[in-house]
Amino acid sequence: MREQPRRTPEREAYYARIKEKNLAPLWEVLKGIQTDEPKPHEVPTLWKYDRDVKPALLESGGVISAREADRRVLILENPGLRDYFFPCITHSLFAGLQMIMPGEVAPSHRHTQSALRFIIEGEGAYTAVDGEKTTMRPGDFVITPSWTWHDHGNETDQPMVWLDGLDIPIVDVLNCSFFEPYPEDQFPIDRPEGDSVARWGTGMVPDGHRHRAPTSPILNYSYARTREALDRMAARGDYDDCHGLKMNYINPVTGDWAMPTIGTSMRLLPKGFSGTPFRSTEGTVYVVVEGKGRTVVNGTSFEWGPRDIFVVPSWCWHYHETNGSEAVMFNYSDRPVQEKLGLYREQRGKRA
Numbered sequence: 643m644r645e646q647p648r649r650t651p652e653r654e655a656y657y658a659r660i661k662e663k664n665l666a667p668l669w670e671v672l673k674g675i676q677t678d679e680p681k682p683h684e685v686p687t688l689w690k691y692d693r694d695v696k697p698a699l700l701e702s703g704g705v706i707s708a709r710e711a712d713r714r715v716l717i718l719e720n721p722g723l724r725d726y727f728f729p730c731i732t733h734s735l736f737a738g739l740q741m742i743m744p745g746e747v748a749p750s751h752r753h754t755q756s757a758l759r760f761i762i763e764g765e766g767a768y769t770a771v772d773g774e775k776t777t778m779r780p781g782d783f784v785i786t787p788s789w790t791w792h793d794h795g796n797e798t799d800q801p802m803v804w805l806d807g808l809d810i811p812i813v814d815v816l817n818c819s820f821f822e823p824y825p826e827d828q829f830p831i832d833r834p835e836g837d838s839v840a841r842w843g844t845g846m847v848p849d850g851h852r853h854r855a856p857t858s859p860i861l862n863y864s865y866a867r868t869r870e871a872l873d874r875m876a877a878r879g880d881y882d883d884c885h886g887l888k889m890n891y892i893n894p895v896t897g898d899w900a901m902p903t904i905g906t907s908m909r910l911l912p913k914g915f916s917g918t919p920f921r922s923t924e925g926t927v928y929v930v931v932e933g934k935g936r937t938v939v940n941g942t943s944f945e946w947g948p949r950d951i952f953v954v955p956s957w958c959w960h961y962h963e964t965n966g967s968e969a970v971m972f973n974y975s976d977r978p979v980q981e982k983l984g985l986y987r988e989q990r991g992k993r994a
């Protein structure tokens with residue numbers, strides 16, 4: 643550990659003098675930035691959906707319309723990041739819950755921030771991305787790549803809620819934010835529903851394809867297919883000690899993560915699972931899809947059930963447990979960025 647240099651009146655006077663010249667002493671600030679290990683400001687936090695989030699969301703329907711809000715989203719603000727430049731769930735990622743009521747539309751726009759939608763509840767509202775529409779169902783993972791036109795609408799008779807995960811802080815640190823509204827509510831649809839899965843999601847790719855974008859061309863990784871894959875693999879029972887049965891979503895064109903800045907996975911924890919402690923540098927947002935269990939993060943126990951959301955900050959020891967039911971959880975983090983920069987680290991512990 644570094645020693646902090648002593649502060650003396652002579653030094654303080656010197657610092658004050660050089661400040662005028664836009665100069666500052668590195669030795670006064672080095673310790674705060676080169677920490678022995680990650681010291682995230684965000685804290686482990688659990689949002690109970692049915693008890694706390696849902697009533698607030700339903701109330702928001704009477705507070706503002708989707709049109710006036712542009713996007714009616716309640717931000718999951720990490721209490722450890724209250725002084726951050728923007729309310730976020732981790733230092734690198736945003737999370738919010740968007741609700742769209744029957745008959746509403748969230749008008750088309752595009753931005754350089756990439757977004758994922760993870761569907762929480764409701765059935766049958768749509769999101770459209772660059773001319774393809776997809777009907778959303780709980781557990782679906784839908785991608786809005788950087789700089790693609792997207793709008794949402796609900797032609798059903800029930801409210802629809804999904805989680806929005808965006809790389810807002812990453813784009814901010816690089817100063818690459820661009821935004822543009824589309825002149826109409828909806829960008830024209832020019833492909834049938836399911837087109838992207840047919841083209842890219844069957845283990846084949848179109849002959850002579852020119853997909854060069856860093857984001858997967860698949861619009862919707864449906865829960866029906868994900869769940870079936872997990873079920874079939876569970877039959878063989880090869881579970882990881884820490885993660886259970888964990889599958890990462892990939893871009894079928896490159897084999898890399900589905901999104902360039904956000905890594906996404908789905909896992910199945912079997913009944914009576916008692917996970918080994920694990921930590922990694924990826925601050926991770928979890929969304930529970932099915933089942934009940936608990937996750938112990940740095941000694942704090944989070945009891946979770948369907949639709950609950952929690953966050954495990956970078957480098958925090960944690961383990962997962964289930965009891966009488968198997969559980970399915972979605973998660974996302976900034977791991978693709980860390981891997982590309984050679985920064986990603988993980989560590990497995992021992993059960994006490």
Ligand code: 1HN
Pocket residue numbers: 713715736738740748753757792806808
């Ligand atoms: C956004 O554009 C959407 O397009 C959702 O649905 C959430 C959160 C922050 C900034 C932009 C959307 C967002 C967002």
